[in-house]
Amino acid sequence: MTNKVNTVREHSNTSKALLYCSLLALQFGLQPILAKQFTAPTASKESIVVATEMSKVFIAASSLYSEDETTRNNVVKSWSIKDYLQAAALPASLYAVQNMLMQTGYKYLDAMTLNLLNQTKTLSAAFFLFIIMGKRQSKVQLLALLLLLCAAVILTAPVDSNPLDMIQSLQGISVASISAKLSTIVKGDSNSKANEYAIGVITISAASLISGISTALTQRILSRGRHAITYSAELAVFGISVLMMGDIFSNSGRSTIFDFHSEKSLQNTWTLGTWIPVLTNAFGGIIVGLVTKYAGGVTKGFAL
Numbered sequence: 001m002t003n004k005v006n007t008v009r010e011h012s013n014t015s016k017a018l019l020y021c022s023l024l025a026l027q028f029g030l031q032p033i034l035a036k037q038f039t040a041p042t043a044s045k046e047s048i049v050v051a052t053e054m055s056k057v058f059i060a061a062s063s064l065y066s067e068d069e070t071t072r073n074n075v076v077k078s079w080s081i082k083d084y085l086q087a088a089a090l091p092a093s094l095y096a097v098q099n100m101l102m103q104t105g106y107k108y109l110d111a112m113t114l115n116l117l118n119q120t121k122t123l124s125a126a127f128f129l130f131i132i133m134g135k136r137q138s139k140v141q142l143l144a145l146l147l148l149l150c151a152a153v154i155l156t157a158p159v160d161s162n163p164l165d166m167i168q169s170l171q172g173i174s175v176a177s178i179s180a181k182l183s184t185i186v187k188g189d190s191n192s193k194a195n196e197y198a199i200g201v202i203t204i205s206a207a208s209l210i211s212g213i214s215t216a217l218t219q220r221i222l223s224r225g226r227h228a229i230t231y232s233a234e235l236a237v238f239g240i241s242v243l244m245m246g247d248i249f250s251n252s253g254r255s256t257i258f259d260f261h262s263e264k265s266l267q268n269t270w271t272l273g274t275w276i277p278v279l280t281n282a283f284g285g286i287i288v289g290l291v292t293k294y295a296g297g298v299t300k301g302f303a304l
Contacts, residue, residue, distance in 0.1 A: 017295035021303035024291050027284040032111035034280055035103075038273040045103040046247055047270075048278060049096065053236040053243075055282035060233035063286070075227050084234055087221050092238035094214040099239075101207035108200030116151070117204045122301025123149055124212020129297060132216040133223075137298070144302070215297035218289065228289040236285070 039048065064072060105114055123145055129135040137145065218235075222228055291300045 013294050017291065017299070020287050020290045021295055021300065024284060024287045024300070025303060027280055027287065029111075029115060031277065031281060031284065032106055032109075032114045034277040035106040036111070038271075038276045039106070040270075040274070041107060043270060043274065045100055046243055048103055048274075049099045050240055050243055051275075051278050052099065052281045052285070053096075053240045055279055056236035056285050057233045057240075059282055059286055060229045060236070063229045064227075064233075071227075075230050079230075087226065087231070088234040088238045091214045091217045091221070092235040093242050094210050094217075095235055096239040096242045098207045098210045098214065100243075101203045101210070105200050105204040105207065108196040109204065114200070114204055117201060118208055118211075119148060119151075119301060120205065121208035121211035121215070122298060124209050125215040125297035125301055126212075128212045128216035129219065133220050135298075141298070148301075212297075215292060215300075219292050219297050222289070222293040228293045229286060232286045232289040235289075 064075065102118075105118075109117070126137055126141075126145055130137070218231070222231065288300070291303075295303065
């Protein structure tokens with residue numbers, strides 16, 4: 001009887017994993033296109049990320065409200081500030097930085113290049129899942145990860161690039177050269193196409209690395225029985241706090257995220273269409289938690 005119940009439960013979890021992976025793949029493919037189409041280049045990245053996190057909280061609260069009363073009561077009774085800080089502080093901070101980097105990447109890379117390059121986060125997730133949770137990959141999975149890395153390098157290279165030239169360019173990469181490219185982001189020196197492409201590649205690569213760390217941390221926490229949708233809301237709330245404090249700190253005690261007097265204010269750069277990529281990204285963030293719970297971080301990457 002117990003084996004039969006376990007089999008039914010496993011089948012249900014597999015079905016959920018397939019459903020959520022499919023929804024996430026759809027959102028993931030559409031997101032760069034929607035962001036480019038409906039987001040003004042001058043729009044504040046901070047305001048977009050904060051609006052996205054606020055939308056996640058609203059979606060999560062609505063979803064929790066639709067749950068049965070027993071589930072809601074269990075979630076409320078088991079919640080505490082100490083537990084919340086231990087579970088959400090580090091992953092939320094990482095997600096906030098990752099979202100900022102992704103918003104930058106949307107500006108400089110086309111949707112195909114961005115999505116292909118972003119899949120290197122599967123490699124990062126596999127590595128940090130081993131470091132944090134001791135999860136090993138099989139030989140076949142390691143081969144698949146290697147092929148994924150090769151695909152990301154080849155498919156994001158210029159069409160007429162020579163493989164030998166690519167190897168030589170990789171050999172010339174150093175911390176100094178990466179730092180020089182990153183400085184162009186701060187200075188806003190992104191006039192040339194080469195600089196724009198380099199900025200996009202560096203920011204998305206950094207976001208993918210951070211994504212692997214946060215995925216591993218999230219999977220460890222969800223494996224301990226934490227409610228996936230509630231946890232998404234917890235991450236969003238903490239992420240908003242991190243972004244707001246960072247914005248106030250970097251602007252001498254004044255927040256510019258919702259500054260209606262600047263050129264980048266919401267009234268000057270936002271339209272109703274701006275909410276389309278914000279809401280799709282928020283739904284994607286909620287689904288990520290469900291996929292991580294039912295399929296795992298590495299499987300999520302391969303599914304995408």
